[in-house]
Amino acid sequence: MVQLFKFLLKSHKSPGRAHFRPTFLDTLRLAVRGGHGGNGLPKYGGVGGQGGCVYFVAKEGLTLRKVVQGLKDKRVAASSGEDSSKASIFGRRGVDQKIEVPVGVQVYDDRQKLIADLDQNEATCIVAGGGIGGCPATDFIGRPGENRTVNLDLKLIADVGLVGFPNAGKSTLLKAVSNAKPKIAAYPFTTIRPQIGTIEYKDLRSITVADLPGLIEGAHANFGMGHKFLKHVERTRLLVLMVDIFGFQLSPRHPHRDCVANIYALNRELELYDPSLLEKPSVLLLNKMDKDGAHDILTKVKPIINDLASGLDQCPEELRPQQVLKFESIVPISAINSTKITQVKSQLRRTLVRLAEKQFLADEEQIKEQLKQRVGVVGPKIT
Known part of the structure; x- marks a missing residue:
């Protein structure tokens, strides 16, 4: 009878819960x-x-x-x-x-x-x-x-890659600007796999955005799932760093760091993983500006954020990067404010258009130089 009971238990396999089944x-x-x-x-x-x-x-x-x-x-x-x-x-x-x-x-x-x-x-x-x-x-x-x-x-190919520490509001932003439906909650590590969304504009232009799961310190050395997530940044055209204006604390065992320290920490993780990532164009989003006290903090830290290199002396040594990111723009936002979301969408598009124009001019100059080398010295123009 005992053997029969064991057999029946083994034969019954309950399906795994949907959120435990890997999809990506x-x-x-x-x-x-x-x-x-x-x-x-x-x-x-x-x-x-x-x-x-x-x-x-x-x-x-x-x-x-x-x-x-x-x-x-x-x-x-x-x-x-x-x-x-x-x-x-x-x-x-x-x-x-x-x-x-x-x-x-x-x-x-x-x-x-x-x-x-x-x-x-x-x-x-x-x-x-x-x-x-x-x-x-x-x-x-x-x-x-x-x-x-x-x-x-x-390695995901997207126009924009969202990078930040856990609970910075990346998934909330992705849901607001695109057609993606990421899981959202008020605790860290809600996103456990990359999400891709598409921003649609009225003139039928579209931009793809990749929301990468929150990084932790040591991601460059593959702590957590560092390499698994950081590798997707390599294929993006534009990096969007997103930080909480009030700072972030991973757990009670970790120190609380303000938004400036978090920017340096993200900068360092990208640098240690692949220094060439710092050459990518980047935009900084300061999130949760709708909360009380946010504008006071912004007034205080804005001079440092505008010139990160000048604040390296005050940055803790363990967070200090060798090279700082140069942001194309710095945008204070609220991921739950529709007006601010519209500004983000417009800013991302303007930045990508500007980068495309720069690339086009660079390619044009390169083609001209190659033609000169093939044809030789260009003679006087005929008028």
């Missing part, structure tokens, strides 16, 4: 194998067909979760080439195996060597080549295809 996947490990080459036919000099290959194609609108759902297991193999025969001296080539992956995927081998960076729609890379067919050089014996394990690392 940004890493995936696959075993891939190219097809075996077909054997040749020595008597007639027949050549076996080459084995098929496994290749990835980047497609917009896909997720790694959909990729996994489309596979029976995490093994992908192409078919083998056809053997040479009397009826077909040249064996047919094996069928290739195409796997569609999201745009923004980087493909690494087991030694963490980058194989391909699929950062554009329809970008393609072969990850496992097929073996050559049997021929005189191989004693008419087909060769096995390439067999290895590859790691897919997805």
Whole structure:
């Protein structure tokens, strides 16, 4: 009777709670194998067909979760080439195996060597080549295809990346400015996976915004889930740092830091992870300006925020960055105030347009310089 009761308990599996089930996947490990080459036919000099290959194609609108759902297991193999025969001296080539992956995927081998960076729609890379067919050089014996394990690392591609410590109001802002529906609550670490939203404008222009889960100190060294989140910042065109004007305290065991100290701390985490991130254009949002006392704090800290380099001497050594961010603009906001939200949307658009114009002029000058080098010294203009 006891054994029967144990059996019934094991056989009943209750479904996991929805908020515990992972929905966002940004890493995936696959075993891939190219097809075996077909054997040749020595008597007639027949050549076996080459084995098929496994290749990835980047497609917009896909997720790694959909990729996994489309596979029976995490093994992908192409078919083998056809053997040479009397009826077909040249064996047919094996069928290739195409796997569609999201745009923004980087493909690494087991030694963490980058194989391909699929950062554009329809970008393609072969990850496992097929073996050559049997021929005189191989004693008419087909060769096995390439067999290895590859790691897919997805880095989100967005116009804007929201960066900040937990409970700064990033998810509230994302929900207010876009069509995203992130989870929102009045406690830290509400966002546990990146969220993507799209800001729609009346003239049909759209801007994508990525809300990254709150960082903690030490994220650059992969404390918490540092690297898992910071890697998504690399592909954004504009960094938006969001801080609470009243400061932030991670827990009772951690010290409370004012908004200036938090700006330096975020600056340092980005610098230690990848110094090139500091070269990205950035905007600073000072949130929760609707609360009492916010404007008094802003008046006090505004001179320091406008010139972060001048305040480095007063910054604690553990938070002090080597290079400070240069903000395109500093915007006091309230993520729950519709008027302020409209200002944020307009500011983000103006900043991105200005950056695009700068990039266009830089590209134009580069093209002119390349033309001069090809043609030589430009002669006088004909009028």
